[in-house]
Amino acid sequence: MTSLPDPGLSHVIGDRTVPLIEETVGDMLARVARTWPGQPALIVPPQCVRMDYAGLDAAVDRLAAGLLALGLAPGDRIGIWSLNRAEWVLMQFAAPRAGLILVNINPAYRTHELAFALRHVGCKALVLPRRFKTSDYIGMLRELAPELDTCVPGKLHAAALPELRHVLVMGDGEAVPGTHAFGAIATCGDAAALARMRAVASTLSPHDAVNIQFTSGTTGAPKGATLTHRNIVNNGFFIGEAMRLTEQDKLCIPVPFYHCFGMVLGNLACVTHGACMVIPGEGFDPLVTLQTVQDERCTGLHGVPTMFIAELEHPRFSEFDLSSLRTGIMAGSNCPIEVMKRVVEVMHMSEVTITYGMTETSPASFQTTPDDPLDRRVDSVGRVHPHVEVKIVDAEGRTVPRGVTGELCTRGYSVMQGYWEEPARTAEAIDAEGWMHTGDLATIDAEGYCRIVGRVKDMLIRGGENIYPREVEEFLYTHPAIADVQVFGVPDAKFGEEACAWIRLADGATCDADQIRAYCQGRIAHYKIPRYIRFVDSFPMTVTGKVQKFLMRQAMLEEFKRAQGGG
Structure with missing residues (x-):
């Protein structure tokens, strides 16, 4: 038997009541097709495709x-x-x-x-x-x-x-x-x-x-994370379980298939439960997505936060009947609390879940469920997935107490075989005990809920004080004029690093940097208040909606260079 971890430490093991599926992808599909042969399986309106x-x-x-x-x-x-x-x-x-x-x-x-x-x-x-x-x-x-x-x-x-x-x-x-x-x-x-x-x-x-x-390859040549049938079939199944998918559900999937969000959290979550995959189009279009949800009476919708923001802010949003929706996943990057609340309230997605993971872990390790209180579904990424083990460690590899920030490490069925033909890079990521070192900074509280506070490489240190960009972003989202914000570190001669915020204002809103700083005064620690504030129309992103902060940092460095050190 597996011994239970010390409840005072940030070490959790997922429930193992439901056994893992020991099937290939092909065998799983064949079993589901025998079980629900006449149920809708794939609907692609632009291609006039409808398959049971x-x-x-x-x-x-x-x-x-x-x-x-x-x-x-x-x-x-x-x-x-x-x-x-x-x-x-x-x-x-x-x-x-x-x-x-x-x-x-x-x-x-x-x-x-x-x-x-x-x-x-x-x-x-x-x-x-x-x-x-x-x-x-x-x-x-x-x-x-x-x-x-x-x-x-x-x-x-x-x-x-x-x-x-x-x-x-x-x-x-x-x-x-x-x-x-x-x-x-x-x-x-x-x-x-x-x-x-x-x-x-x-x-x-x-x-x-x-x-x-x-992988994205932002820190070097892309690595080929190699996944097995067992990895992705089981991850898709347990993702669908957390969403309470059944053969009666239709999931609208506008996120890209080449990424694990579309392929596993979307397609495999559906197929493992006999639910229907609904594909609104080749690329994301907020209007087409809203139209598809209405026309096909979709019960679920996936998206990264920027997709949900685009749908909510579309001038024709109120024209669509989205009352069929109940579930879906918001993931892929930081999920703003205010956006999450609006998705629940005006898109009828009362059972929307938040998922955390990475390509190398098939991908999900944590997920919220409809049973979680709303405040936990907007301030965490939920609790550990079934059959997955996670610990939070400090720089020396020691498991930290509950509530203390450290690097998230995970192991279990979901961890990849390795990077294709790159044993050295695989060994850097997966240690001898099978722990995948994610590079993500996180906390696990007394109830087992996990919060992602940043990347090990994103954390900035200002004059000896650790600043976690995610925490500052969540605070700034509460400002009524701010639609979206990204915080990152830039070099500073005096403090080593300073916080910089790129802000996209809500439609029709006006605000300046001094007003933003005044809003922060007395509400967050002085050292967390961004020294540099820039207002932008958009952020550099990957096609999966992940914000590329390294490009923002480069843009600021170029600006500093032009100004000969000014800011």
């Missing part, structure tokens, strides 16, 4: 067989470089059923980053759309592999991409030289191919690698 679970399972069978018929073999890596489409969902389930490892490639990547990703994991195949808005995906691939135009489909030999053989193109239109039409792959899945696919599926283990997701 029996239809989805059959389509995945054909596609998986077709991939093997191309000559791909179990263990091969197949990249997908695309925004949200029905084909993405089919690939998410077909690749694992064929024993292939799906490699999620950020659709914002351009030629240099794409080449790195494909070469780093040795992709044998790549799935991509022709284009999206101004992004010409085929054109970018041709820049890297001009041999595409003269090769036979499936016989690509590009000097820059030595392992890539197959290119699968989504969508309708004229054939692209050297590529396969995505829709034609399933037709390769004849009886012999289906028999081979089933034979392959029978040899797969839940412990096999099934997915590679690249």
